[in-house]
Amino acid sequence: MGFISFIQNNSGLVLEYTLNHISLVLTVLVLSLGLWIITGLIISRHDRLAGAVISLSNILFCIPSISLFGLFMAVPGLGLGRNTAVLVLVIYAMMPLVRSVYLGVKSVDYFVMEAGKGMGMTPSQILFRIQIPMAWPTVFAGIRVSVVLITGIATMATFIGEKTLGRLIHQGITRGNADMIIAGAVIVSLIALLLDYIMGRIEKKVISPGLRYRTND
Amino acid sequence: MITLDRISKTFPGTDIPAVDRVSFQVNAGNICVFVGPSGCGKTTILRMINRLEEPSSGRITVNGQDIMSLDPAVLRRTIGYVIQQIGLLPHKTIEQNVSLVPELLNWPKSKIKARVTELLVLVGLDPGTVGRKYPHQLSGGQSQRVGVARAMAADPPIMLMDEPFGAVDPIVRIHLQDEFLRLQQHLKKTICFVTHDINEAVKMGDYLIILNMGRLIQMGTPLEVLTEPADDFVLNLLGDDRGVKILDLTRCETLMDRDRNFPYNPDSCLIQSVKPVKIALELMMKKNIDQVGVCKGERIVGVLTWNSIKEHISRVSRDRP
Known part of the structure; x- marks a missing residue:
């Protein structure tokens, strides 16, 4: 258990990297949720746009993260550091989030919406009172995937100067220090698990019990 | 409207x-x-x-x-x-x-x-x-x-x-x-x-x-x-x-004969005038009789016979030429 003593001996450094990692992930999460949920909702109403946006998100998702960090670093005005890191991670969150919002809204039962319309709900009332609440289970699945994904890819931001836990892993590799690598990896995993757990708790609060146990009884 | x-x-x-x-x-x-x-x-x-x-x-x-x-x-x-x-x-x-x-x-x-x-x-x-x-x-x-x-x-x-x-x-x-x-x-x-x-x-x-x-x-x-x-x-x-459906929608009073006397013991063979003919038919079959008394409340107002039902259905539901 050498990595525990590594953490104990370097607690100041580890704490700094950890907090920085978490703050990067949370910043990205807030921006992504705002941006991509709205994008998902918009494309759910414009089918032609939806195809293009989802294809784009797939392509972006397929680019290796290290090359994307490198590319954006070279863009004037972005450079090394947090701005580039945030931008790249937001791009990675696009695919799971946009797709889950789109699918969630699109998979709402036609007859439920038809009943809502027939009772005199306006299109925006149908969106906010029927489509969005019914899409939550799918959307939350997407959010939880994104959270784990962002936490993992955030380690790569070390190459453009972000002091994330990736730095422990990277330096551990260059110095051949296994304890250092394990310390970084374990803390990253713990952060991912913790955020996922928190998301799970929020999910329980947000999603109606009527949607949680479907058609099994 | x-x-x-x-x-x-x-x-x-x-x-x-x-x-x-x-x-x-x-x-x-x-x-x-x-x-x-x-x-x-x-x-x-x-x-x-x-x-x-x-x-x-x-x-x-x-x-x-x-x-x-x-x-x-x-x-x-x-x-x-x-x-x-x-x-x-x-x-x-x-x-x-x-x-x-x-x-x-x-x-x-x-x-x-x-x-x-x-x-x-x-x-x-x-x-x-x-x-x-x-x-x-x-x-x-x-x-x-x-x-x-x-x-x-x-x-x-x-x-x-x-x-x-x-x-x-x-x-x-x-x-x-x-x-x-x-x-x-x-x-x-x-x-x-x-x-x-x-x-x-x-x-x-x-x-x-x-x-x-x-x-x-x-x-x-x-x-x-x-x-x-x-x-x-x-x-x-x-x-x-079609004929049976008609019987369900036709009231007994529509087909009853007002002038006939009702020969049976009235207690067991009576039907209210507003009931569908179908119910009268059921009663006839159950009691094995050919006619039932039709009443409005307590008073007998006519007689409904098996023949009049038959004739009615034959008349209204005969195949069209």
């Missing part, structure tokens, strides 16, 4: 109209049943009344007002709408589902709560236990009842019902039909009811509107349609037991 004036509807991308110059009127307090095979346009007509579809030509008025001059959402809040698939919102409780339209109309909370309780009782559900459940916890019959309660929530004078009892088994369906007819006796809603089941149509309808391939083939009371079908299509639709 609902009036359709030469309504046609052609869906984009098709040449054949789904509804072809249909005109009729539904009077206040009546159940008007649209019946016909699938694709005959009955659902399309129904959906044009609350503007879920727009007619290609023609005019629809509700209580004298052209519906095209009204905001569709506002119009729909004044018309109850029930569909076969029910479409309860799965993420809302039964109470919340039933309060949907009153909420859209901004009723005060206390009024909504009282109304929901009243409605659930009205459709035969226990507000205490069912009210807090979610739709997936209900049986098919219970869901249909909630669907009807939800449509009646804001007490709309008009209800549109598209095969409202179509998704439940035959036993529950008959039960729901009977209950609904009982409710309608004092609610007196103006109802447009779509079904493909001629038996349901005859049972539920004050008026039938028979449609085929977008055209109105015949309209009239169930008895009128049964005794004088307009053409072979209607004859086919009515089925092989």
